[in-house]
Amino acid sequence: MGKGYAGNTAALPFWAKFMKTLYDSLNIPPEHFQRPPDVVALDICQDSGKIATNFCPNVVKDEVFRIKDRPTESCPLHQGATTSNRFKKVY
Numbered sequence: 281m282g283k284g285y286a287g288n289t290a291a292l293p294f295w296a297k298f299m300k301t302l303y304d305s306l307n308i309p310p311e312h313f314q315r316p317p318d319v320v321a322l323d324i325c326q327d328s329g330k331i332a333t334n335f336c337p338n339v340v341k342d343e344v345f346r347i348k349d350r351p352t353e354s355c356p357l358h359q360g361a362t363t364s365n366r367f368k369k370v371y
């Protein structure tokens with residue numbers, strides 16, 4: 281092992297301290313950082329309460345639902361432009 285190896289070990293304590301400070305400030309243990317498996321985040325149309333399309337004017341971003349309670353239909357109120365979008369691809 282040469283000087284590079286020595287340099288890496290010297291840098292490690294600083295990095296570990298930095299990471300610990302980061303996690304402490306977030307107050308989130310890294311092993312609990314993942315979202316629970318039965319929860320999903322969806323973009324929801326405020327007008328219909330269904331899953332937002334690209335054309336919904338009022339969207340709630342990353343609304344969290346339990347999987348069994350989540351809306352499964354996309355917004356029926358703002359789908360008109362979907363058709364014209366399809367036409368754009370033709371030309």
Ligand SMILES: [Zn+2]
Binds near residue numbers: 327332333355
């Ligand atoms: Zn909508």
